[in-house]
Amino acid sequence: MTAIIIDGKARGLALRTTVAAGVAEFAAAHGRAPGLSVVLVGQDPASAVYVRMKGVATREAGMVSAEHILPAETSEPELLALIAALNADPTVDGILVQLPLPRHIDTDRVLAAVDPAKDVDGFHPINVGKLSAGLDALVPCTPAGCLLLILEALGDISGKEALVIGRSNIVGKPMAALLLAKSATVTIAHSRTRDLAAHVARAEIVVAAVGVAGLVKGEWIRPGACVIDVGTNRVTGADGKARLVGDIEFEPARARAGWITPVPGGVGPMTIAGLLANTLQAAKARVS
Ligand SMILES: NC(=O)C1=CN([C@@H]2O[C@H](COP(=O)(O)OP(=O)(O)OC[C@H]3O[C@@H](n4cnc5c(N)ncnc54)[C@H](OP(=O)(O)O)[C@@H]3O)[C@@H](O)[C@H]2O)C=CC1
Numbered sequence: 261m262t263a264i265i266i267d268g269k270a271r272g273l274a275l276r277t278t279v280a281a282g283v284a285e286f287a288a289a290h291g292r293a294p295g296l297s298v299v300l301v302g303q304d305p306a307s308a309v310y311v312r313m314k315g316v317a318t319r320e321a322g323m324v325s326a327e328h329i330l331p332a333e334t335s336e337p338e339l340l341a342l343i344a345a346l347n348a349d350p351t352v353d354g355i356l357v358q359l360p361l362p363r364h365i366d367t368d369r370v371l372a373a374v375d376p377a378k379d380v381d382g383f384h385p386i387n388v389g390k391l392s393a394g395l396d397a398l399v400p401c402t403p404a405g406c407l408l409l410i411l412e413a414l415g416d417i418s419g420k421e422a423l424v425i426g427r428s429n430i431v432g433k434p435m436a437a438l439l440l441a442k443s444a445t446v447t448i449a450h451s452r453t454r455d456l457a458a459h460v461a462r463a464e465i466v467v468a469a470v471g472v473a474g475l476v477k478g479e480w481i482r483p484g485a486c487v488i489d490v491g492t493n494r495v496t497g498a499d500g501k502a503r504l505v506g507d508i509e510f511e512p513a514r515a516r517a518g519w520i521t522p523v524p525g526g527v528g529p530m531t532i533a534g535l536l537a538n539t540l541q542a543a544k545a546r547v548s
C-alpha cells in the first residue's frame with residue numbers, strides 16, 4: 261500500500277477562505293474586523309518567522325493584526341501589564357503569547373493572565389478544563405487541525421485505536437482529549453514509555469508530537485493507518501542545506517500507511533488556519 265498524502269497546505273488554505281468569508285460577515289454586522297494581537301518576547305529566529313506568518317495570514321483573512329515584539333529582557337510584570345492592556349482593549353478579540361518565553365518569565369502565570377474569552381491558543385486553565393470536560397471551548401490550534409485532517413481521512417473514529425506520542429500541554433494532551441471526545445480508544449506515549457514500537461504497531465491513528473527527527477520508524481506503522489506528523493525538526497541534509505523534517509520516517513511510513521501528513525505542508529499550515537478560525541470564534545462569542 262502507498263499512503264494518500266494529506267495536503268495540509270491546501271486544506272489550511274480552504275479553511276482560511278472559509279474564515280475570510282466569516283470575517284467579512286462579522287465586519288458588515290459589527291462595523292469592525294476581528295482583531296488578533298500576537299506577543300513575542302525576544303528574538304528567537306524560528307519564533308520570529310512564525311509570528312510573521314501569523315500576521316500575514318491574519319491580514320489576508322481580513323482581520324486586524326497587531327504584533328507586539330518585546331526585548332528578551334522584558335520583565336514578567338511588564339509582560340503582564342501588556343496582557344492586561346490587551347484584555348481591556350475592546351478591539352482585541354484574540355491574544356496569542358508566542359512560546360517558548362525566556363526562562364526568567366513564568367509561562368504558566370502569563371498564560372493564566374490572558375482573558376479566557378480571548379485565549380485563541382486555548383492554553384488558559386479555564387479552556388483546558390472545558391476541553392477536558394467536553395464543554396465548548398477555544399481549542400489549541402495544532403491538535404484541532406490534526407483532528408480535522410483525521411476525521412476527513414477516516415470519517416467516524418469511534419472505537420478506533422489512537423496513539424498520541426508526546427504529552428505536552430500545547431499538543432499531546434489536548435490531542436488526546438479531542439480524540440477521546442470522538443470516542444477513539446486513546447493511548448498517550450511519552451519519554452518513559454516502554455516499547456514505543458509495539459504501541460505504534462497497534463494504532464490505526466498515530467499522532468507524533470515529540471520533536472525528534474525520524475523517531476518513529478516506518479516499519480512500525482500498522483498497514484493502512486492514518487499517520488499525522490506534528491514534529492518540526494530542522495536538520496542538515498546530505499547537500500549541507502537545512503531542511504524541515506517530522507518525527508516520522510516519511511518514505512518508509514508512506515509505504516505502509518493509509519494516509520500520511522508531510523512536513524512541511526501538513527500540520528503546520530493547519531495550525532495557522534486554526535488560529536484564524538479561533539480568532540473569528542472568539543470575536544463572535546464576545547459580541548453575542
Ligand atoms: N506544526 C505545528 O503546528 C507545531 C509543531 N510543533 C512541533 O511538535 C513537536 C512537539 O512539540 P511540543 O509538544 O511543544 O514539545 P515538548 O518538548 O513540549 O514535548 C515533547 C513530548 O515528547 C515526549 N518525548 C520525548 N522523547 C520521546 C521519546 N523518545 N519517545 C516518546 N516520547 C518522547 C516528551 O515526553 P516527556 O513528557 O516524558 O518529557 C514530551 O511529552 C516539536 O517538534 C514542535 O516543534 C509544536 C507545535 C505546533
Ligand SMILES: Nc1nc(=O)c2c([nH]1)NC[C@@H]1CN(c3ccc(C(=O)N[C@@H](CCC(=O)O)C(=O)O)cc3)C=[N+]21
Binds near residue numbers: 504525
Ligand atoms: N503560543 C504559541 N502558539 C503556537 O501555536 C505555537 C507557539 N506558541 N510556539 C511555536 C509553535 C510552533 N507552531 C507552528 C506554526 C506553524 C507552522 C508551519 O506553518 N509550518 C510550515 C513550515 C514553516 C517553515 O518552513 O518553517 C509547515 O509545516 O508547512 C509550524 C509550527 C506554532 N506554535
Ligand SMILES: [Mg+2]
Binds near residue numbers: 428
Ligand atoms: Mg514545551
